Every structure is written in C-alpha cells, then in structure tokens.
Amino acid sequence: MSTSLLSRTPAPNFASVNFLKQHINDTLSFYRPRAYDPNGGFYHYYKDDGAVYDTAHRHLVSATRFVFNWVCAWQHTGDATYVEWAHHALVELDTRFKTPAGDYVWTVNAQGVEDARVMAYGQAFVLLAKSHAYRAKLCSAQDVASVFERMNTQFFEPAHLAYADERSASGELSHYRGQNANMHMCEACLAAFEATGEQRYLDRAQDLANTFALHLAQQGRQPIWEHYHLDWTPDWRYNIDTPGDIFKPWGYQTGHQTEWAKLLLNLFEHTHNQALVNTAQALHDAAYLAGWDALNGGLIYGYAPDGTPCDTDKYFWVQAETFASSWRLWRATGEQRYLTQYHHTWSWAWAHLVDHQHGAWFRIVDAQGAKLEDTKSPAGKVDYHTMGACWDVLRVGGLD
Template sequence: METTVHIADLPDFESEAVLRAHVGQTLAFYDTNAFDPAGGFFHYLKDDGTVYDRTHRHLVSATRLVFTQSMAHVQTGHASYRERTAHALAHLEVFRLPTGPAAGAYAWTLRDGVIEDPTVMAYGQAFVLLARAHAHRIGLCSAADVAQAFDTMEALFYRAADQAYADEINGAGTLIDYRGQNANMHMCEACLAAYAFTGEARYLQRAQSLIERFVFGLAEASGGLVWEHYGQDWSIDWDYNRDNPGNIFKPWGFQTGHQTEWAKLLLIAHGHAPDSRYIPRAVALQQAAWQHGWDASNGGLIYGFDPEYRPCDTDKYFWVQAESFASAWRLWRVTGDEAFREQYLQLWRWSWLHLIDHVHGAWFRILSASGGKLEDTKSPAGKVDYHTMGACWDVLAVGGLRP
C-alpha cells in the first residue's frame, strides 16, 4: 500500500509539534517491529516492518539503538524507553571480544548470538562511546564506563603523531594501512556527547583536535572539502573504492552529507567553546555541499560528487537529507542568513514528499535521483533511523521553532 502526498499537504516544518509528532511516528515503527524479547532488537526490517533476518546483528545498529532509545526517554519521559535502552545496552555486550589482541573491544557482526566477524572497526568503537555517553545521561552507565570506551579507542586506534584514529583491526589482530575520515568524524561526534554528559574536558579537547586535523588541516589538500580516504601516512588516496561509490561506510568521492555533518559538529563544538573560525568554516562546508550536491532538476541532495565536483552518485539517501537539514537549521539560527532557513525547508519538503513513509512510518533508505523506489528494505544494518530522529532532536535542541 502506498500513499501520495501533495505539496499542498505539507505541514509546518518550523513547528515543534510537527517535528515531535514525526519522531513519534518513526519511533512507533521500531517500537512495533524491532524489539526482540530474547535480546536486543532486530536489525533488518522491510518497508512494512517485516523482519527479514532474525539472527544477524550489526554493531552499528546495536549502538545506534542505544542512542535512539535513550533519546526517546529524554524527549518523552516514558519509562519504557529507559527500559529499552537498558535492553539494547545489555545486548551490546554480546559483541565484546573476550580474548585476543583487541580483547574488550567490540566485534563487527553476530550471527545466532555468536561473533561472526571479529573485525574491530574504529567506526563501530566510536559508536560504542556515543552509546555509553547517552546511556550515562539517563543513569545506565557510569562516567567510568564512558571513559573505558574512550580509552579503548585510544589504545587501539589513536596515533598522537597523526592527531587521528586509524581505521580497522582485522580478524588476525593486525592494524591495516587504510585510514579514513568517517570513523574520525563519528568519534568527534561521540566525544562531543561524552563531554556534554560528563563534563570531562578531555572529550571536548579531542573533538577540537579532530576538527583541527580534518576540517582545517587535511581538507586543505582536497580543495577545502573533506575527502574520505587516505593512506597510512595520511596522504590522500583518490582511488580507494572508486568502483564502489555507493559503499555504505567507505564511499568514494566527496560525500555531500559528510560536509554538512562536519558543519553541524563545528557548530556543536562552537556552542561548548566558541571559536571565531568555526562558524565561517561551517558556512563554507554547507555552501559547498549545496553548490555541488543539490539536484536542481529533481530536488534533494545527491550522495556524492567527484574531485572535479561532478556527480558520482546521484541517488538520494535518507541520512544526507536529514543531516543537512540539521546543519542548515543550526546555521540559520547562528547566522540569521535566510538562505540556510530555505535550505532547511527545501530539504524537509523533498523528504516529506519522497523519502518519508506515511503509511508504515520512518524513512525509506535510498531512492533514485528522481525519487523512485530502489528497494523495499527500510532498515538494513546500520540504519535504525538514527540520522533522521537525531536530526529532529538536534533541531529541537537548537530551538527557534514555533510551538
């Protein structure tokens, strides 16, 4: 069953009530379909909520569910979401490696409750820190638990000489040569949350250091935008995954949504410790993402563009639109520039008409350039609508909305 939404039916996206109602509808999709009484949540849901893989679990989904459930508790005050956060947090421990060079870290995937892929990804460990920070906020983790997640990342991946985290420890316990910005960006996000909820200065300092390295340092070598892939010495690798621009975690090209995510992180960090360089840098990243990523013919932001700023993946991903409306709203509130308010509204309008499932709830994961359906898997590994609900909660936190 599908429904058609017309432009005349669009709600007021500058209304707090509209955003809260939308988050409630998204949560309801997962409340109804994802909870697994035997442990954790199901990670693979079709558009209608049908679970299409009951036995596989992914670390990124597992950690992000701690985030969504804890935030739902904070936003609604409902005890059930605190209980679900505890349920998700307990299941996360099944991923923990008991022995080996990375003992205490978290494996990438499970099958039937047993570790399937023991690869230790810095990307996944960063989300362990984010999960614990949010669990700490609602009293389910101690500050020491948050510190342990940070210290594990420090020991396994951080290289002080590089001012950055390495990326992956394979099943043999070897740190591979590949380096990437994506894990570092999410570690910056996790550190900002850890600082917000514990007050420990080292988390903010690390977030600021990562901003310096990636947004002000390495970006200079790639035309002022943040490139994805690097060699062991942090020299740019222009070819990594060139034949796989749609890769979920390591896509090729400039990622439209990663420019805007960094813009958002700059503004969050600026809110904690004002830096006169952060706002203009966030403006530049957002404007570049819009210039090179906005699809003037069809609407919406494309997934990625190449080093010559030509589109390399024109599909429309849910998270790109969500992260970009959050950064646009933050920029509108801090600069007063109407262009960012209009970006916020344009992204919401396109998403409401195309990406949001008004029948079953939540957002579709990916559409074609013109907005056509490409798959019927609403929430495969890693999605859980962390980006979409998180963007709404971020806008709500920033404020400036009508009731």
C-alpha cells in the first residue's frame, strides 16, 4: 500500500496538469511493485489489494495493453525503466501469442495456447501495441505494417469498409459482425499514423469512422449499434439476454458512443473536417442524455433502443472514456456544458471507482456506487482505459 496516493477528500482540481500526472502515477504505483514476471511478460490478474490471483494465464488484450501502458508512461515521465518493461511485454507478445502465420491467439497458459481463435479485437490491439512500441524504437515500421496487412488479409471487407470479427482455430470466419473491434482498429490506425506518418493508416481510420459513425449510425443522428449480421444490417437480438457481457454486450453502450466521439475528435486533429466534431457531439450528447444516472450519478453501462436502461451498473472504462470525450468537446467547441460534464464524471468516479487505498480503479460498482466484487483487474483491464483517458486529456491541453 502506498502512502502517497491522492486522498478522496478534499476533491482535487480535475482539470489540472498536476492532478492528472499524480493520478496516473498513483495508478502505476498499483502495478509497479507486482506486475513484472521475471519468467516473461507481466501478471494479468489482480485483486483489489494487488494480490495476483493467477500467475500463469495470459490474455492477448492485457498483453497488448501493457505495451501501451509502459510506452505511454515512458513518454510522460522519461523513465527508461518503462521502455525496458515495454520490451519485456513485447517479447512475450511475440513469443507466446504469435503464430507462424503472423496472427495472435486469444489466450495462453502454462501449457501453451489455450484459445487459438484469432479475434479482430485482439489483432487491433496488437497494432496499437506495435505502433507505440515503434515510438520507443522497440520495433520497426515494417513490424507495424505487417500487423496491419495481416489484419486486412484476415478480416477486412472492402465492400463494407469494415472488419469482420473472428476466425476459429481452424481459420473459419464467423458470420458475426460487430462495431467494437472496428472502433479499436480505428484507434490503432490513428496510433499507427501518428507513429509512422504513413497516410494509409489515417485513410483507414477515416474509412472506419465513416462506416460506423456516419453510415451505420444513420448519418450521426442515431447511436452506434454493437452487433450486425453478415450483410452488416443490425442484429437487434444478439446477446439480448446478456447486456452485461464484457466484449459483446446487448444494447447501446454508453461508453462506446463517447469513445467513438473521442476518436472522431482525434481524427479531426489531422483532417480538420468539421463534420467530425458535429458527429462527435451527436454521439456524446445522446450517450450522456441516456447514460447519465440522474438519481445516483455516474454513467450506466448500456441502454435499450427505446432509451431505457438495460444495465445500470457503473464500469470504470465508461466513466474514463466519457471524461476524455467531454474534455475534447470542451476544447473543440468551447461549450461550457462539456466542461461541466467532465467535472461531474470525474467527481462521481473519484468518489466511487478510484481506489484511494491501494491505487488504480475498481472495475465495476452497482447503480448506487457499491462494490460488486474484489477483482480489480481481470483479463483486459490493466487500467489501459483510465490512464489512457488521462494521457489523452493531457495531450489535448488547456489545463490549469
């Protein structure tokens, strides 16, 4: 337990550089003493107090997000140890997850490959990891390109300007189509462009933004649906009985609307296309209107097409992506309501989701903010969303 964590009260100035940097350090301090596995990579599974509850299992999403975390930590602190750690994470990624064909499997354990499916969601995060590794001179531009090109071969559907979702261990392509992998591929392509300067990555990010935020979301007047049939028509019933699914939940996802808004505003930095700002506003505004819990505060996980909540639990990443999109919209438009939303979202998360005793964020609480579990970081979390949102706000600037 660290004695230097920011306390819950009094509430800090959430719009200050010093606060964001200290909070990132508090989050890193949860992982620093216990994450490194001398036998390779990093441990992926943590209880609230930092206890590692599974030392052997590894998930592709956590493995890639650790590369992102350590490179970003190095960029913002200058501490070369983080470059060494990013390299340590990258070695495990390429030795334990990578197949001879150039794909990356979903999970591994002490015996080897556990789940050999090739998921577009996971491959997108490999591209994100490689793009950041390139910034730290841990891989080449060709390494970045190889992941992108393999992703295109395995999943891209030119007629729809979108990526399919999943291949089985035997290589069979699933009929399921979804927005989530494409959203993260947009994110990864932006990172690849910003790292290498290669225009094709920016072009693909624009393709995906147009497909999902404009075409499939009916020109930005409707939120972005999660699930689609083979022909990219909405599948309104997929996972209808599991609105709390981690990767493929039913319903409109509050956090995915605001995450798309954030990405559109990132894309705006490079294209100066005002339509991206307008669409980002439409997505963010719809999500905040339906997702903000007026009674208890905080943003719910998901809501039905008629606007009624379908999962009222509060997830860490939903709050993080929303304060990031709020800040970007405040900076892009100057509209005071977005600054207010930034502070409201942070205030609720600070009171209910940030662990002021051990560091990092709790994964999930109920509608009233009560804890539901003692697992801080299961597969895929590692506080990529929370630190990433803070780094994004720092990048945009305009802070005290």
